[in-house]
Amino acid sequence: MRVVLRILKLSVMILLFGGLVFSVWLTFIPPNGLLSATAYAAKMVCSNxxxxxxxxxxxxxxxxAFALPRIVKRLNVNVDTANQRVEATYHGLFAERYAQYEEGRGCTLASSDEVPHRAAPASLPGKSNALWPVGESAQLSDDKHLPAALNDPALQGPGMxxxxxxxxGRIIGETYGEGFNASTPLQGWSMTKTVNAALAGMAFKDGKLSLDRKNLFPQWAGDARADISVADLMAMTSGLKxxxxGDSPDPDGLENLAHDAAAFARDRPLVAPRGTKFNYSGGSSVLLARVWQNAVGADARAYPQERLFKPLGMTSAILEADPxxxxxxxAFLFANAHxxxxxxxxxRLNGEWNGAQLLPPGFVDYMRSPVPASDEGHGPVxxxxxxxxxxxxGxxxxxxxxxxxxHLRQVIAIIPSRKLVILRMGLTREDIGYSVAKLLYAIVAACRSYE
Structure with a gap:
């Protein structure tokens, strides 16, 4: 019996010591995966x-829960409404991460000792009852085919x-998921990339940047990366690793761990000659943002609002930044569906709005021109x-x-020949076989009667 008691006592001591070591490890050297998870939770809750x-x-x-199903129940997320700040931890003790909201600029990951910045609320224009796009009123179709397509659950997809x-130029149909409406800002994920490219185009129009500019970062001087051009970043043919x-460290490091996302992407090694290989890359988009911000200079922080969002009347739009x-x-533009x-x-209007050409003439045609290296046998994608x-x-x-x-089946399809723009946004798994294709086909078919 004494031997059994000693074994039990030793086992308890080992378990206690192991638990202590594990707790110390999580406290002082939390793994990147856990830090990324708590950062994601803090940032996602803060923005939403x-x-x-x-x-x-x-x-x-x-x-x-959608992004972190295995550990969401072990995360503690606290919202400090007064200071507009969110803290997320693992089991309430470990891997603490913070996200701080700033009016007009959204949420940014912050450290525990940063003093919250409480800016005065931004003054936004009031919503008009005029027809969209001047106001928010829709001119809905009374043809039964379009509403039938929009309200078919199989076409909408899970999580619409x-x-x-x-x-x-008129909203002829719209529908929203439970808990959402026309004024709810939604994260565009990679649809943000195209907006970012348009902002670069505005820097071209302002004479501050050009497609052929190279030597984009001092850190690239003296190696082959110095030959990477703005056009290469836009076409996703930079050659950078x-x-x-989602299982690689790159996306986690970029969005949830790196204090400076551009530096993280900038320091990737070159793995292919620039311009020769298509590689879809969030890193290229962040580098493009850093390049046009550097070119614009002191006005860069206000540039999206002043040059794009305000002229278009996108009063809900907020493009978030890293620390x-x-x-x-x-990925981090929030805006409502309208x-x-x-x-x-x-x-669709080739960069023109209310009679003003905001993008360089022909720039949207350039944006739409194929990247030959993206052709995998069925035409450039x-x-x-x-x-x-x-x-x-296809x-x-x-x-x-x-x-x-x-990500998660966001799409805006633009069909100039039909004068059509179709948006679908949601929280939809990408491994369940749902495709937006059938929805788009049904809408295009229903809209033929309006041509």
Whole structure:
């Protein structure tokens, strides 16, 4: 019996010591994966609570649980409404990460000792009852075919949050998921890339940047990366090492761990001669943002609002930045559905809005021009302005179809020949077989009667 008691006592001591060592490890050297998870939770809750005005519990149950299903129940997320700050920890003790909201600029990952900045609320224009795009009123179709397509659950897909159809400059159909409406800001994920490319285009128009500019960063001097051009970044043909695989460290490091996302992407090694290989890369988008910000200079922080969002009336749009001030042009633009389709309509109109040419003449055509290296045997899938080409992806849509696409089945399809812009946004798994193709086909078919 004494031997048994000693063994039990020793086992308990080993377990206690092991638990202590494990706790010390998590406290002082938490693994990157855990830090990335708590950072994601803090940032996602912060943006959706303070930008989208959603309830924190709903965001945790849906958006956070969707991305972190294995550990969401072990995460503690605390929202400090007074200081507009969110803290996320593992088991309430470990891997603490913070996200801080700033009016008009969204949420940024912050350290525990940073003093919250409490800016005065931004003054935004009031919403008009005029027809969209001047105001927010829709001119909905009374044809039964379009509403039938928009409200078909199989076409909507699981987790649908917004579908909006614009034809000839008017909203003719829209529907929203439970808990969402036309004024709810939604994260565009990689649709942000195309907006970021348009901002670079505005820097071209302002004479501050050019497609052929090279020697983009001093850190590239003296090696082959100095030959990478702005055009290479836009076309995703920089040759820099990058992986969009969710299991790789690159995306986590870029969005959730790196204080300076551009520096993280900038320091990737070159693995192919620039211009020769297509590699879809959030790192290229962040580098493009840093390049146009450097070119614009002191006005860069206000540039998206002043040059793009305000002229288009995108009053809900907020492009978030990393702690260093670099815009996260790969994924972090929040805007409501009406504002997202404003941007789509802007591209359909070749960069013109209210009679003003905001983008260089011909620039949207350049954005839509194919990247030959993106052809995997069925035609190029990607355009030179960080957008997708319908024919190369096999969509049975008019040949001039081009798209903004984002994680979790975000899409804006632009079909100039049909004067159509179609938006679908949601929280939809990408491994369940759902495709937006059938929705787009049904909408295009229903809209033929309006041509």
């Amino acid at each position: 609570v303070f930008i989208a005005k959603r309830e924190a519990d709903a965001v945790i149950r849906t958006d956070v 949050r917004a579908i909006v159809v614009v034809q000839d 990058w992986s969009e695989d 260093s001030g670099t815009f996260l042009g790969e 504002d997202w389709v404003r941007f789509g309509e802007f591209l 990607y355009g030179r302005g960080q957008l997708w080409l319908g024919p190369g992806q 969509f049975r849509l008019p040949a001039d179809t081009f798209m903004l696409q984002g």
